Amino acid sequence: MNKITLNxxxxxxxxxxxxxxxxxxxxxxxxxxxxxVGEDSKVENIRGFRKSLVDSFKKIAPxxxxxxxxxxxxxxxxxxxxxxxxxxxxxxxxxxxxxGRVESNQVGTHEFMDLCGMVGAKPYIAANMTSVSPLHVRDxxxxxxxxxxxxxxxxxxxxxxxxxxxxxxxxxxxNENWGGGGQMTPERCADEFIRYTTICRSLGTKDLKFxxxxxxxxxxEWTRRLMKQWSSRTFHETPAWGVSVHYYTFALNGKDxxxxxxxxxxxxxxxxxxxxxxxxxxxxxxxxxxxERQLKVVVDEWGNWHIDGTxxxxxxxxxxxxxxxxxxxxxxxxxxxxxxxxxxVGMANVAQLCNNLHSLYLAGGENFVETPNYHVFAxxxxxxxxxxxxxxxxxxxxxKEGFDNLSTLSASSSLKGDTLTITLGNLDxxxxxxxxxxxxxxxxxxxGTMTILTADDPxxxxxFENPFAxxxxxxxxxxxxxxxxxxxxxxxxxxxxKLDAE
Ligand code: AHR
Numbered sequence: 001m002n003k004i005t006l007n008x009x010x011x012x013x014x015x016x017x018x019x020x021x022x023x024x025x026x027x028x029x030x031x032x033x034x035x036x037v038g039e040d041s042k043v044e045n046i047r048g049f050r051k052s053l054v055d056s057f058k059k060i061a062p063x064x065x066x067x068x069x070x071x072x073x074x075x076x077x078x079x080x081x082x083x084x085x086x087x088x089x090x091x092x093x094x095x096x097x098x099x100g101r102v103e104s105n106q107v108g109t110h111e112f113m114d115l116c117g118m119v120g121a122k123p124y125i126a127a128n129m130t131s132v133s134p135l136h137v138r139d140x141x142x143x144x145x146x147x148x149x150x151x152x153x154x155x156x157x158x159x160x161x162x163x164x165x166x167x168x169x170x171x172x173x174x175n176e177n178w179g180g181g182g183q184m185t186p187e188r189c190a191d192e193f194i195r196y197t198t199i200c201r202s203l204g205t206k207d208l209k210f211x212x213x214x215x216x217x218x219x220x221e222w223t224r225r226l227m228k229q230w231s232s233r234t235f236h237e238t239p240a241w242g243v244s245v246h247y248y249t250f251a252l253n254g255k256d257x258x259x260x261x262x263x264x265x266x267x268x269x270x271x272x273x274x275x276x277x278x279x280x281x282x283x284x285x286x287x288x289x290x291x292e293r294q295l296k297v298v299v300d301e302w303g304n305w306h307i308d309g310t311x312x313x314x315x316x317x318x319x320x321x322x323x324x325x326x327x328x329x330x331x332x333x334x335x336x337x338x339x340x341x342x343x344x345v346g347m348a349n350v351a352q353l354c355n356n357l358h359s360l361y362l363a364g365g366e367n368f369v370e371t372p373n374y375h376v377f378a379x380x381x382x383x384x385x386x387x388x389x390x391x392x393x394x395x396x397x398x399x400k401e402g403f404d405n406l407s408t409l410s411a412s413s414s415l416k417g418d419t420l421t422i423t424l425g426n427l428d429x430x431x432x433x434x435x436x437x438x439x440x441x442x443x444x445x446x447x448g449t450m451t452i453l454t455a456d457d458p459x460x461x462x463x464f465e466n467p468f469a470x471x472x473x474x475x476x477x478x479x480x481x482x483x484x485x486x487x488x489x490x491x492x493x494x495x496x497x498k499l500d501a502e
Contacts, residue, residue, distance in 0.1 A: 002395045002433045004411045004422070008441030010390035012340065015414055017063035017384035018347035019338045020377065021124065022360070023301060025070035027095050029317030029355035031107050034363050035115065038106065043366055047114055048106070052368040053354065053361055054118050060360075060377045062121040063384060064170065066300055066349045067112050069094065071180035072103075073126040073172075078140045081108020082160050094180070099318045109144065113166045122169065124300070124349070129174030129192055129213070130182040134199035137173065141203055144168045167207075170347070172300065173197060174213040176246065178222055181213065186225035189213055193230070197238040209241035211298050215282060217247050218274075223282050227289035242296035242346050243286065247278045248305035248357070249330060258310050258322050258459055265326055265429050265458065265490075268304065270403045272330040275302070275337055277404065283344050296346025299338070303351045303358030304330050312362055312464055317355045320362070325458035325470065325490050327358060328372035332410060332425040332492040335380050339412035339423075342388050350377075367464040375453050375472050379494040382421040386414030391422070395433070409433065420444065422495040426487035429458065433487045443481040448497035450477040450485065458490045 024030050037043040037050050044051040068076050072094040080089050080103075088105035095101065116123045125144075127137045139153055144166040148158035154165070173196050175181050177189040184192065193212045200208070212230065215222040223243070230240070249271035260268070279297055286295060304327050311320035331350070338345045350373070354361040360374040395409035410425035426433045437444050453472040460469050477485075479497055487493050 001436065002409055003436035003438055004394070004409070004424070005392040005438040005440065006413050006422070006444065007390040007392070008415070008439065012343040012388045012390070015339050015342040015383050015386050015388050016346055017061075019342065019345055020062070020335070020381065020384050021064040021066065021347055021349040022062050022121070022353045023066040023070070023349040023351045024353045025356070026068050026072045026076075026093060026103055026107070027070060027352070027356065028099060028101075028319055029313060029364065030352055032104065033365070034354040034361070036107050036111070046118060048111060049115055049118065050363060050368065053363060054115070056361070056370055056374070057119045060374070060381050061384060062119055064124050064347060064349070065116055065121040065353070066124040066126055066172070069126055069175055070301070071095070071175060073175045074128050074130040074181045076128050077132060077136070078109055078143070080105045082110065095318055109166075110160060110162055113162065123166065124170035124172065124347070125168055126172040126175050129177060129196055134196040137196055138200050138203065141168070141171065141200060141208070145203070169207055170209050170211065172211040172213070172244065176216065177213040178216055178219070186222050187229040190226050190229035193240070194233060194236065197236075197240070201237040205238045208238070210238060211242045211244050211300070212240045214243040214245040214298075217245075218278055218281065220281055220285055223285045227286055231289040240295055242298035244298045244300045245278060245282055246301040247275060247299065248301070248303060248351070250305050258324060258461060260326060260459065262429055266398060266400070266406070268326055268330060269333060269427050270400050270406050272333045273406050274403060275334055279337075279341055279344060293344070297344050298346055299348040301351045302334060302348060305357050311355065312364055312367065313355065319357050320355045321357060321359070322362070322461045323359065323371040323373050324461045325372055325455055328376050328453060328470075328492055329425055329427065329490065331358070331373045331376040332380070332423065333427070335376065336410045336412040336423055336425065339383055339388060339414065340391070362464070369462045369464055369467040371462055372453065372470045375470070376492055379451055379453060379472060379492065380423050382416065382419070382496060383412070383414045383423065386416045386421060389413040389415055389420070409435065418499045418501070420495070420497045420499050424487060424493045426489060426491045426493070429490050432489050434484050435487055436482065436484045437479065438482060442499065442502060444479050444483070444497065444499070445481045446497045446499040447476070447478050448495060449474050451494040451496070452488065452491055454488050454491035
């Protein structure tokens with residue numbers, strides 16, 4: 001029997017909107033001919049940004065957008081990206097060794113802030129901790145956040161067209177410092193983080209949220225040593241707000257991102273579900289050094305990482321991949337999990353927004369398409385800022401060596417006022433599921449809508465030629481309490497119910 005039991009008396013708290021965050025790096029086709037087409041482009045744009053994408057992105061209420069990397073952040077000099085665009089330097093991009101591309105710096109701090117403003121996202125800047133000095137990062141913060149008229153840097157910002165401060169709260173100090181960010185030891189990384197953030201002290205940092213570079217996937221040793229070193233200083237001039245972790249589901253079965261068999265479907269879902277181990281195991285170690293849980297877990301890169309080359313650019317855009325229902329299911333499993341761990345996860349950023357890994361959008365020239373992942377974010381957006389409702393799942397489980405048991409049903413629930421949002425994933429590739437909706441503390445009774453995202457063939461993608469092959473359908477629904485609903489196979493379902501007064 002499949003059932004979910006919502007306990008309205010139990011909650012992990014408010015679901016931080018930032019759990020629904022995004023990531024945009026200067027890599028491959030994310031910006032150039034993706035998000036950014038330039039003001040003189042034939043492609044309809046708003047101050048250089050692709051209008052169709054901006055309009056679509058706005059609709060899913062993106063809470064936060066991380067930029068400019070990724071690995072790119074660790075060679076980025078923010079001064080390259082300010083001032084008149086025609087005068088900005090061209091530089092070898094971090095990823096040049098992979099795709100031979102040069103960074104034009106047409107998108108810099110002001111353009112990025114403009115994009116954030118257009119879509120209502122908070123900016124999250126990943127600052128360079130490897131190849132510039134602490135003073136350089138401190139200056140960037142001053143440039144962004146200080147009122148015009150107060151300092152030379154804030155005047156420079158105003159002269160560059162932005163008199164109002166950008167008020168950037170989220171600052172990642174370093175990216176993947178275990179790898180591309182200088183191949184540091186965890187001890188060195190913690191020491192550098194403290195050195196950089198200490199230098200920022202003079203800025204008055206109470207509104208700043210600094211994020212320290214955490215582990216790659218399940219590297220618990222990194223977290224243990226990082227936390228030990230970081231907590232060995234009993235006094236921090238500028239406390240950290242969070243510790244990051246990056247987790248990608250690498251498809252190791254040699255298949256591409258579009259084509260899979262039954263084994264490939266479940267393998268990917270097992271890997272997505274592994275996020276439970278990633279977050280819970282890192283948190284357990286963090287608890288040894290941060291028992292009050294002052295630090296958030298920040299999953300600032302996550303998503304499917306397939307073999308690239310099947311996206312519309314056919315391999316020209318580095319890491320660009322197509323998406324289908326399997327990718328949408330990975331997004332649903334992950335977001336349901338983040339909702340259910342909203343007491344621990346303070347922010348998460350899916351990688352990456354456009355023309356890259358696990359993207360919400362594919363674009364090029366006049367073409368633009370929303371992937372199935374986009375529709376998952378659209379369906380789940382009502383959870384942002386909602387009060388989490390504990391949701392127990394009963395469903396058959398699958399077993400695979402090296403992984404926890406995988407439930408064939410994924411679920412989470414939240415309440416905003418009287419509107420209940422339940423999001424479900426039927427992980428069963430072939431069979432539909434009748435799911436009983438039980439509850440404790442309140443009856444699930446009322447009217448609303450049921451939205452379903454699926455496709456007869458789960459390998460179906462939205463392409464430039466057929467952009468609406470995978471689209472959610474919506475119907476009205478009335479629940480009377482203890483109802484049973486039917487989920488089609490490999491489907492993501494959302495219930496939005498205005499609960500009757502009791
Ligand atoms: O998202 C692509 C790359 O993956 C990022 O630059 C890096 O941080 C990670 O390894």
